[in-house]
Amino acid sequence: MNTIEKDQLYLAGTYGRFPLEIVNGKGSVAIGADGKSYIDMGAGIAVNTFGYADGVFTDAVTKQLNAVQHTSNLYYTAPAADLAEALVKKSGMKKVFFGNSGAEANECAIKTARKWGVENKGAGAYNIVTLKNSFHGRTITTLSATGQDVFHKNFDPFTEGFVYCPMGDEQALESLVDDKTCAVMVEFVQGEGGVNVLPDAFVKKLFELKEKRNFLVIADEVQTGNGRTGKYFAYQLYGVTPDIVTTAKGLGGGLPIGACLFGERTQNVLGKGDHGSTFGGNPVVAAGALSVVKRIDDALLKEVTEKGEYIKNKLIGKPGIESVSGIGLMLGVKLACDAKKVVSSCLEKGVLFLTAKDKVRMLPALNVPYESIDKALDVLLEAVKEEL
Ligand code: PLP
DSSP: OOOOHHHHHOOOOOOOOSOEEEEEEEEEEEEETTOOOEEEESHHHHOTTTTOOOOOOOOOHHHHHTTTTTTOOTTTOOOHHHHHHHHHHHHHHOOEEESSSHHHHHHHHHHHHHHHHHHOTTTTOOOOEEEBBBOOOOOOOHHHBBOOGGSSSSSSOSSSSSSEEOOHHHHHHHHHHOEEEEEEESSEEETTTTTEEOOHHHHHHHHHHHHHHHHHHEEEETTTTTTTSSSSGGGOOOTTTOSSSEOHHHHHHTOOOEEEOTTTTTTTTTTSSSOOOSTTTOHHHHHHHHHHHHHHOHHHHHHHHHHHHHHHHHTTTTTTTTEEETTTTTEEEEEEOOHHHHHHHHHHTTEEEEEEEHHHHHHHHOTHHHHHHHHHHHHHHHHHHHHH
């Protein structure tokens, strides 16, 4: 049996995979078991921040692996403390809790918001407003938080206490927040929902209401964080400061990590015994993540912004391209033809893209070379032309 046959026989059928086995890689190029090279414009869904087999990342991870690979959270380790310090400095938040995924980071945020609600607004103040088309994870509670009916089939009963607001609808938001609201949770750029950027006016209204109605704002930066949008965190594009920030994906550079960051008002909500994770803050993962965070400096962020603009300019107005949404290296391309078919055809031509709803989605490594971008976009435009 080859890998694909074995996978299909032994792995639970939860994923619709592309017909490609990746066996190696360097930078933004993946090597398939078929011996072919593929330009990777998805980076493991915004995870491989510096691409495959990046020397700085692998050195940081290997060095720690040869010292302490794990200890329980009953002891101190330097990589987790250093990483927390680095994240606090990048974000303006005050404290950090480490888990292992985006969903776990969001679970931590939801628990914190509920406890804050009880302590600050009274019993029953546990409602969290999230947005329609959002995506917050696959656990029962983060699925509840996810404002998409398609994910709510067959898994009842869900965690109660979530209310959904149409994305960008200021009036609806105002009518949904009340004495029972402990938080509003948003992605500043919705990823899985189709690469939708939150309108400025909606964000302004959200922060006005937060003052008036006394609730927390949770920024889900699982996908948008760690330089993806040209700022360290996407909320920094809006000049606002949330009370809780969650992040994962690109933070680990390819290893599993989730982080929940607490601001001024939330830094002391969770106390001893309130939350925990066996692997959270694992020293090997934290050492790799620290090397990633350190390299996301102003020069790289500027590059991310410029590359995003470059991609938009190359695509807008071309045959079959209806629009390009998103910011930095988080982009969604609406086509005049079927995005899934185009992505499959690009794979055959040696380029890996993703989809989000009806769009072709790009989330390449932040250091993707211009040469790779050019080749990938040529292939995309050719595939679109053939499909039209
Ligand atoms: N939040 C957002 C915005 C995401 O994009 C995702 C994953 O795509 C998640 C949460 C869940 O993250 P994970 O798959 O690491 O649990």
